[in-house]
Amino acid sequence: MDNVFVYCEIEGTVVAEVSQELLTKGRKLADELGVELHAVVAGTGIRGAVESQILPYGVDKLFVFDGKDLFPYTSAPHTDILVNLFREEKPQICLMGATVIGRDLGPRVSSSLTSGLTADCTQLEIGDFDDVKTGKSYKNLLYQIRPAFGGNIVATIVNPDHRPQMATVRSGVMQKALYAGKARGEVVYPEVDRYVSPEANVVKVLDHHVEAARHNLKGASIVVSGGYGMGSKEGFQMLFDLAKVLHAEVGASRAAVDAGFCDADRQIGQTGVTVHPKVYIACGISGQIQHIAGMQDSSIIISVNSDPDAPINKIADYVIVGTVEEVIPKLIKYYKKNSK
Amino acid sequence: MTLKIVVLAKQVPDTRNVGKDAMTAEGTVNRAALPAIFNPDDLNALEQALRLKEQHPGSTVAILTMGPPRAGEIIRQGLYRGADTGYLLTDRLFAGADTLATSYALATAIRKIGGVDLVLGGRQAIDGDTAQVGPQVAEKLGMTQVTYAQEILDVKDGKATILRSIDGGVETVEAPLPLVVTVNGTAAPCRPQNVRLVMKYKWATCPSERPENDPHAALYAERPYLTLTQWTVADVDGDPSQCGFAGSPTRVKTVQNIVFQAKESKTLTASDADVEGLVQELISEKIIG
Structure with missing residues (x-):
């Protein structure tokens, strides 16, 4: 009872990175609350393949549901597993990736559990809450902190009376780290039929096609990013x-994606990828709050913009006032000249 | 087969075009400064519904929205594009709802409408970006859900075939009706308003939108389709304890305006000397290269 649960997502037998990031966060929350970190994973043919991808992040107990029709993911069987497991285990917190x-x-x-859920949290903390309406005080709630209103405000949400307190977090927002402390590392393999109703397999996946990511924006040490100011799809090519030459990855603002300059999977910001590179070069990006939310933790920010x-x-640490057409070729030229 | 389709639509503040006056000096949102629009993803859902109506003659499309009386405007915008009718859920008891209480209200209304084959909605609304209402409505109704739909490819023999976009790829699924589907903003855009339909439905209103001594009263008596259905919690047999603030498990503890810490920055020109100087500085400090 009262433990912290993380739902681990898989593709085939590979555990998603976002789930590992959440295990690291979940471990910290569990330590702060003095409870255990539990993980749950469901798939087909995963026994023996997923444990080593989950346990090293400080998991005390791992529930592996291995059965037919659990991969590719469909809503009903995975819902049955979590709902019935949570009715038995009564966790206080459940985290999952803000993925599809x-x-x-x-x-x-x-x-199904009538519990509160907060989507796309950017921070999770433990704290107290005084409900002014009812006059009740609560200790050690999960603060679910997220941008709202198109990123113009940040709201702290709590779920005072319902359990588990559920939150989703986007990939890249938390950082994963192997756990140095001691965790129990128990693994159990519950009988799937005890949890999933026979009627659950109603959706048939006729075709499932997933490609490895075409870029590594999340882990890039240098990101070159373009906005609407790149002018056109052709202009955007300059960033590539x-x-x-810089061995960087290319990102984009939502305005550039909406204008069709670049694919949506490169969007950086509150509704895209969150990056933390050493250097972030923003080209023709005005800097809407929702974009800044996804790159503000970059160590050094360089802005190239004709608008001072x-x-x-x-x-920004450095602002180059000039057009992207003028400045980007110069950056390429002088980098080539000086880097050797 | 003919289909009874309900499209969930939300009137939202246009958070994509936040102007300078959108935030007050105290850091709160000035809702009055943001235009109220048809939630963009919900328009994509409406388009999928209208296509199904064309493919399956005799099918109907109804808009269901929850909000203050002025949200009747969303129903009219749906009618102008080809929807057949609309329902407005409006009641003080619905106010302050989080996604769970919203879903409860919408689910009770869908049950009241009755016999619905397909519930379509946008993947998410731009004021909250939660994407939670679709799946929660499905759960409350005990209906199957398919989220992140790109296109409804086919509906026949009581089953829908749907193309979804998933993380890093695509998926085609087959799901039985009745079904809740949420549609991506990247799906086919919604058709524009049709002039003939604008003329037909221009005066369509919910009772609470009408002034006293309404000059169009005679018109409403003559053309019943101009009176849009308006429901309270009691009308949909709702349990007030599950609606609005009372039915919301989440509480907003605090809301803060975002203030980014301004840095001391170095401003350079686009001259060769400035650009080369910066590149040299970054290389010599081993920041790049």
Whole structure:
């Protein structure tokens, strides 16, 4: 009872990185609350393949559900597993990735258990809450902190009376780290039929096609990113040239993605990828709050913008006032000249 | 087969176009400064519904929205594009709802409408970006759900075939009706308003939108389709304890305006000397290279 649970998502027999990031966060929360970290994973043919990808992040107990029809993921069987497991285990917190799977599963589970769920949290903390309306005080709740209103405000949400307190977190927002402390590392293999109703397999996956990510934005040490100011899809190509010489990855603002300059999987910001590179070069990006939310932790920020008053310049270490057409070729030229 | 389709639509503040006056000096949101619009993803859902209606003659599309009386505007915008009718859930008891209480209210209304084959909605609304209401409505109704739909490819023999976009790929699934589907904003855009339909439904209103001594009263008596259905909690046999603030497990503890820490920055020109100087500095400090 009262433990912290993380739902681990898989593709085949590979555990998603976001789940490992959440295990690390979950471990910290469990330590702070003085409870155990439990993990749950469900798939087909995963026994023996997933344990070593989950336990090293400080898991005290891992529930592995291995059965047919549990991969590819569909809503109903995974919902059955979590709902019935949580009725037995009564966790106080449940975390899952704010992925397509997590955002399909989380709300269904929360509705079934009538528990609160907060999507896309950017911070999770433990703290107290005084409800001014009822006058009740609560100790050690999960603060679920997330941007709202298009990223213009940050709200701290709590679930005072319902358990588990559920939250989803996007990939890359938390950082994964192997656990140095001691965790129990118990693994159990519950009987799937005890948890999943026979009617659950109603959705048939006719075709499932997933490609490995075409980029490693999340882990890149240098990110070159473009906004609407790149002008066109052709103009945006300059960033790939710059990225190539700098061994960087290319990102984009939502405006650039919406304008069709670049694919949506490169979008950086509150509704895209969160990055923490050593150097972030923002080209033709004005700096809407929702974009800044995804890159503000970069060590060094360079802004290339023809507008000296662009909002992003406020958080930049270096501001180059000039057009991208002029500055980017110069960056390429002088990097080539000076790097050898 | 004919289909009875309900499209969930939300009137939202246009958070994508937040102007300078959108935030007050105290750091709260000035809702009045943001135009109220049809939630973008919900328009994509409406388009999928209208296509199904065309493919299956005799099918109907109804807009279901929850909000203050002015949200009747969302129903009209749906009618202008080809929806057949609309329902507005409006009641003070619905106020302050989080996603769970919202889903409860919408689910009770769908049950009241009755015999619904397909519930379509946008993947998420731009004011909350939670993507939770679709799956929660499905759970409350005990219906199957398919989220992140890109296109409804086919509906026949009581089953829908749907193309979904998933993380890093695509998936095609087959799911039985009745079904809740949430549609991505990258799905086919919604058709524009049809002039003929705008003329037809221009005066369509919910009773609470109408002024006293309404000049169009005679018109409403003559054309019943201009009176949009408006429901309270009691009308949909709702349990007030599960609606609005009372039915919401989440509480907002605090709300803060975002203030980014301004840094001391070095401003350079686009001159060769400035750009080369910066590159040299970054290389010599081993920041790049």
